[in-house]
Amino acid sequence: MPSVDLMIEAQALTKRYGGKVAVDELSFTVRPGQVTGFLGPNGAGKSTTMRMIVGLDRPTRGSVTVGGRPYRDHPAPLREVGALLDAKSIHRGxxxxxxxxxxxxxxxxxPSRVDEVLALVGLEEVGRRRAGGFSLGMSQRLGIAAALLGDPAVIVLDEPVNGLDPDGVLWIRTLLKSLAADGRTVLVSSHLMSEMAVTAEHLVVIGRGRLLADTTVDELIARLGVGSVLVRSPRATELRDLLIRHRASVTAPEPGLLRVSGLAAETIGDLALAQGLAVHELVPQRASLEQAYMELTRDAVEYREEERNGS
Incomplete structure (x- = not known):
């Protein structure tokens, strides 16, 4: 258990590669005691930011510190910050x-600490096998073992669930939550929104190198969620046409059942009542993190697609 709690603090963090801006005036704080998800489309600058946190890339401008000092200034960095940025960056022999x-x-x-972390990540039986022959999932576990080796107060993991089977995904989810419950600072990136929804409490979302959101999962869904309403009616066809005329998006999963987006349940009920259309069921569906994330990053994703297509 680490003796102190450390925060990750980025202040106007900027990284340029020639004329390309990978990270643009990015400011955020990752606090202890919770899992913070680090999200963004491909090319958003997540990996570059993580590399700057652990001193592998130098900021063009701005700063990022762990516990008030740059990573390189910690006298025993593995005891302060544990990081997994590339599961395959190991000596294969x-x-x-x-x-x-x-x-x-x-x-x-x-050496006993090595045996402890091998057991912790489930690799004790293959500890004497060459790492070059490991699957991606086994390499991820080895990388996590390296990150935990110094019993650090801060954990930084880039896509740690890649290559893991369902049991492995559940294992890393439980591990991250337990590390945060110990009072550690945990920053983890992932493209799996369903996993972030059940693992992370706080989110830092970036796009095109800029901060898009620094908030909790629930707040992001409430602010940007595009939830739907399930409506069951014996006059579903007429109701569908009515709702479409009011600019709702309507699908019919099965006869007599509509899934409606773009109108609140109360509005749907009022419209149906005014037209004398019976409604037997009206159930709001909470938006998912994935829906809120897609809404938030829409412009960033479109920008990247245009950039790749040369437009």
Whole structure:
């Protein structure tokens, strides 16, 4: 258990590669005690930001600190910040145990700690196998073991569920929550919105290198959610036509049942009543994180598609 709580703080963080701006005046804070999801479309600048957090890239302008100082200024960085940015960035000829042992020796950690983290991530049976022969899922587990080696207060993981089977996804979800419950600062990126919805409490969303949202999961869904309403009616066809005339989006999953977007349940009920159309069921459906995320990042995604197409 770490002795102190550390925050990640980015202030006007900017990174340019020639004429291209990868991260643009990005400011946010990742606090301890909760899992913070780091989201954004491909090319949004997430990996670049994470590399700057751990000192692998130098900001063009602005700053990012962990516990009030840059990562490189920590005297024992593995004991402060554990990171997984690329699961395959390992010496392929080394065994999993030797890989971790080499890292442990840089910080004076006992070999017993290596065995502890191998067991923690479920690799104790393959610790003497060469890492070059590992599947992506096994490599992810080894990378997470390396991140946890120094028992750090801050954990930074880039797409940690890639390559994991359903049991592995559940394992990493439980692990992240337990780390946050211990009071650690946990920042994790993922493209799996369904997983972020049940794992993260707070979200930092970026697009085109800029901050789009810094909020909780519930607040983002409430602000941008495009939820629907299920409507059951014996006169569904007439009701569908009525709602479409009022600019609703309507689909019919089955006879007599409509799924309506763009109108509140109260409005649908009032419209049906005014036209004498019976409604037997009117059930609002809560929007998903994925729907809210897609709404928030729509312009950023369209920009990237246009950029790739050269328009």
């Amino acid at each position: 080394r065994t999993a145990r030797v890989h971790l042992l080499a890292l442990a020796q840089t910080h004076g950690m006992a």
